[in-house]
Structure formats: structure tokens, C-alpha cells
Amino acid sequence: MKKVKIGIIGCGNISGIYMQQSQTFDILELYACADIVPERARAQAEKYHIPCVMSVEELLADPQIEIVVNLTIPNAHASVALAALQAGKSVYNEKPLAISREDGQKMLRLAAEKGLRIGCAPDTFMGAGIQTCVKLINDGVIGRPVAATAFMMCHGHESWHPDPEFYYKVGGGPLFDMGPYYLTALISMLGPVARVSGSAQASFSTRTITSQPKHGTVISVDTPTHLSATLDFASGAVATMVTSFDVWAHHLPCIEVHGTTGSLSVPDPNGFGGKVQLWTSENRRWDEVPLVPIRAENSRSIGVADMAHAIRSGRPHRANGEMAYHVLDIMHAVHDASKSGRYVTLESTCRRPAPMPVDLPANLLDD
Numbered sequence: 001m002k003k004v005k006i007g008i009i010g011c012g013n014i015s016g017i018y019m020q021q022s023q024t025f026d027i028l029e030l031y032a033c034a035d036i037v038p039e040r041a042r043a044q045a046e047k048y049h050i051p052c053v054m055s056v057e058e059l060l061a062d063p064q065i066e067i068v069v070n071l072t073i074p075n076a077h078a079s080v081a082l083a084a085l086q087a088g089k090s091v092y093n094e095k096p097l098a099i100s101r102e103d104g105q106k107m108l109r110l111a112a113e114k115g116l117r118i119g120c121a122p123d124t125f126m127g128a129g130i131q132t133c134v135k136l137i138n139d140g141v142i143g144r145p146v147a148a149t150a151f152m153m154c155h156g157h158e159s160w161h162p163d164p165e166f167y168y169k170v171g172g173g174p175l176f177d178m179g180p181y182y183l184t185a186l187i188s189m190l191g192p193v194a195r196v197s198g199s200a201q202a203s204f205s206t207r208t209i210t211s212q213p214k215h216g217t218v219i220s221v222d223t224p225t226h227l228s229a230t231l232d233f234a235s236g237a238v239a240t241m242v243t244s245f246d247v248w249a250h251h252l253p254c255i256e257v258h259g260t261t262g263s264l265s266v267p268d269p270n271g272f273g274g275k276v277q278l279w280t281s282e283n284r285r286w287d288e289v290p291l292v293p294i295r296a297e298n299s300r301s302i303g304v305a306d307m308a309h310a311i312r313s314g315r316p317h318r319a320n321g322e323m324a325y326h327v328l329d330i331m332h333a334v335h336d337a338s339k340s341g342r343y344v345t346l347e348s349t350c351r352r353p354a355p356m357p358v359d360l361p362a363n364l365l366d367d
């Protein structure tokens, strides 16, 4: 099958794993990279043996590139993605799809008009950990899913991140930062969400940076940092989700899914592997379940490879724009529900992504 040439825009922290892993899929050819800071693109190209270093404009104008992988900061996700679509290229964004619903909608509309694809991180749900849970649920092992819990709680990032201010500004906060992993995993197991309620608060009005080089700088907190949400899935299952930067310590699991005949302990959705445990009313104990035989190590870019296969064969891709927009819509809806004191019925929906094939070599995602 003809390879799909990709160009990466944004050569910062997360780009290394994409550059390394994208070269492990037969369908992808990592052809070019670009950054508004050209030295970053040059350094990454040298490290990961990428043939072409370009300016952003050159990369967008290169007719050989079919997919732009957009690894810029969240504030630039929409402008870079819209420029790529305008240039006639499919685009795969890091999460979140965009910051505002309006920008997300613009991207979906433009891609549909031009017959192009939009993909979006996270693609961790395509790893062995969550896919084992998807298979157990599809096989009916816990019966009909009725409930789920999801907890992502910590005390924020000002103790280690060199420049943590954006986490406390609009578009930051724990839900926009980590929610995409949890929500995408839940949707891959339970399908789309129909309505949400939520309570959101900022428990601390300021944060003091204790990492270097900004040690001692005080940040004003302009966005909620503790959000407790109820998610009513279209399937009828109800999930409780808490995301927080206000909690020092806890003992709660990342995700559990509870069904009519059993419960499932789901691994950290920010990884590809992890431990899956199953409790059934028949066995009445927690047993570890072996993972399905697909990638369990950090394979960021598997969503890009899946989209490339899908472009060639015409099938839907799994980490797609509709699902990422639904995730964005849910995150906004939780904030909106808290502000209004009411349930918010979602206007968006998406399909549950197809399970991953488990009988192919690791470098292939389609026969």
C-alpha cells in the first residue's frame, strides 16, 4: 500500500514520541517538520532523521504531504488545523481539538466541505489496556454497563512544570488538560454522552510556582480547578467524573465500569497498557485479565497511522474529529452546567470507535 507522507507542525515536548513512533508504522512516512521556532524543528529533524525541515508555510504548501500532525499548543490548534485544511491536507491535532466549540465546529465543517479527514489525540484508547476493557464489555462479561467512575486528581503542575501559568487560565484547568483521556476512554467503552451536570470551583484563588525558572511567581487562577460531573450516557449508563488540581492525595482508581453482572477496573487512560482487573458475580473476586495482544507501550501516533490506513481504504478512522468534538462539547457542558445550575443536554454525539484488530503485526493496522 502507498505510504502516507506526514508533516509535523510543533516540535516541542510531545513531538519526540510522535517522531519516534510514527516511524514504526508501515503506512506512515515522516517526511517533514516545522515550528515557529526553527531551531526546534532543526534539532528534532536531526535527532529523529526527518528528511525535510521547513517553515510552517512551506510545509502547508508541499503537495506531497497528505496529513499535517498538529502538535502545537492548545491556543494554536484551531488556526494551524484550519490552515492545513485550507491547504487541502487532512489534519491530526493533539488534544484538545480546539479551545472553543465554535473553532471545533469550523474545523469539522471545512473538512467535510473539502472531503478531508480530521483526527485528534488522545489515541491511548487504541492501546492494549483500554482495548482489553472494550473487548470484555463487548463480550458481555460484566453484563450491561450501568455505571462508571473516573477520577483524575492531583495538586496541579506548578511544582514541576517550567511554565505552568496556562493551566490556571481559561482553556486550562484539569478538565481541559486531562479530561480528553478519561472522556475518550469512557466513550470508547460506553458510547456517546447525552447530558451532563456539574459543579466547578477554584478552591485557591492564586498559585505560587515552586519549579524553576519562575520560582516564587504568583499566578492568579482564572478557571475552575476542581470539577465534579455526572455524565448520563445515551446507552443509559451513568458516570461520575472528578478532575481536580486541588487534591493533595487520594486512593481512588482512575476508571471503573460497573455492569449488571460484574465490574471492571480500567487502567490509566493516559497510557497504552496497564493492569485490567475483572470481578464477576460468578467468581466474586478481582482477577487480573491478560491484555489483548496489541501495543501496550507508548505508541502516540497510532491514531495518525489508523487515519492514514483509513484514508487509503475509505473506512472511518477511530480517533476522529466527531469524537474529539463531542469530548470538547462535554467539557464545556460541565462548566456550563455548573454556571447555570442545570443539566446540559449535549447537541453533539459520535459513534463508538470500532475495536482494534488483535490479529495483525504491530506495524500494521489493516490487512
Ligand SMILES: NC(=O)c1ccc[n+]([C@@H]2O[C@H](COP(=O)([O-])OP(=O)(O)OC[C@H]3O[C@@H](n4cnc5c(N)ncnc54)[C@H](O)[C@@H]3O)[C@@H](O)[C@H]2O)c1
Pocket (backbone or CB within 6 Å): 009, 010, 011, 012, 013, 014, 015, 034, 035, 036, 037, 040, 056, 071, 072, 073, 074, 076, 080, 094, 095, 096
Ligand atoms: N508534553 C506532554 O507531556 C503532552 C502530553 C500529551 C499531550 N500534549 C499536548 O501536546 C500539545 C503540545 O504540547 P507540548 O508539551 O509539546 O508543548 P510545547 O510548548 O513543548 O511545544 C509546542 C511547540 O509548538 C510550537 N508552536 C506553537 N504555536 C505554533 C504555531 N502557530 N505554528 C508552529 N509551531 C507552533 C512551539 O514553538 C513549540 O515548539 C498540547 O496540545 C498538549 O496538550 C502534551
